[in-house]
Amino acid sequence: MFTKVCGLRTEADVATAAEAGADAVGFVFAASPRRVDEPTARRLVAATPPSVLTVGVFKDMPTGEVAALARASGVGAVQLHGDYPRSAFDDLLGQGFRLVRATALTPATEVTTGAYGEDMLLLDSPVAGSGERWDLTALTGRPPTGHWLLAGGLTPDNVRAAVTEVAPWGLDVSSGVESSRGVKDHGRIRAFLAAARTT
Numbered sequence: 001m002f003t004k005v006c007g008l009r010t011e012a013d014v015a016t017a018a019e020a021g022a023d024a025v026g027f028v029f030a031a032s033p034r035r036v037d038e039p040t041a042r043r044l045v046a047a048t049p050p051s052v053l054t055v056g057v058f059k060d061m062p063t064g065e066v067a068a069l070a071r072a073s074g075v076g077a078v079q080l081h082g083d084y085p086r087s088a089f090d091d092l093l094g095q096g097f098r099l100v101r102a103t104a105l106t107p108a109t110e111v112t113t114g115a116y117g118e119d120m121l122l123l124d125s126p127v128a129g130s131g132e133r134w135d136l137t138a139l140t141g142r143p144p145t146g147h148w149l150l151a152g153g154l155t156p157d158n159v160r161a162a163v164t165e166v167a168p169w170g171l172d173v174s175s176g177v178e179s180s181r182g183v184k185d186h187g188r189i190r191a192f193l194a195a196a197r198t199t
């Protein structure tokens with residue numbers, strides 16, 4: 001099970017997630033209580049072991065700004081939330097970025113990973129980073145294919161049941177491993193990753 005812990009803001013957050021076995025860590029450039037500026041992101045990327053994928057998280061930001069921030073911070077992949085057309089993916093792919101296509105599930109959502117050239121598809125709640133769960137039964141009859149991550153209100157306590165229900169390729173968590181909004185709880189990060197390992 002691939003695991004990503006998102007919204008990290010300190011070196012201690014990164015070290016905890018990496019030591020507890022996260023495959024990826026996320027740094028939020030979008031408007032959020034978890035937002036980090038470019039110098040902070042660069043510092044956190046440098047503090048991340050090379051075996052752990054670093055992901056920059058963006059929402060409705062022009063691709064020129066996305067590319068500039070991703071390049072300057074050195075993240076290994078770009079996660080796009082919002083209303084990006086196919087051409088935005090082509091633009092960033094053409095510049096050599098690995099992409100995560102993040103979306104809520106609607107009847108129109110393309111659930112084939114790679115349909116826009118992305119490495120991973122992230123299915124999230126309608127308000128990304130809110131900690132709200134969404135109705136996983138909406139996936140019945142239309143299972144996503146490939147490297148897709150489940151996100152949205154996951155916690156150490158509910159992650160096993162969610163995995164049993166929809167069998168994702170990977171998991172992404174932020175709010176569920178916090179003590180208060182934007183502040184990571186290291187015990188909860190360890191508990192989440194331990195629970196994910198046993199699924």
Ligand SMILES: O=C(O)c1ccccc1N[C@@H]1O[C@H](COP(=O)(O)O)[C@@H](O)[C@H]1O
Pocket residue numbers: 006007026028030031032033034057058059079081102122124125128129130131132151152153154172173174175176
């Ligand atoms: O974390 C945020 O505030 C955020 C802001 C804008 C876009 C994405 C954001 N976070 C993403 O939300 C999921 C985790 O959600 P949850 O908090 O566990 O419910 C994850 O993909 C983050 O990258």
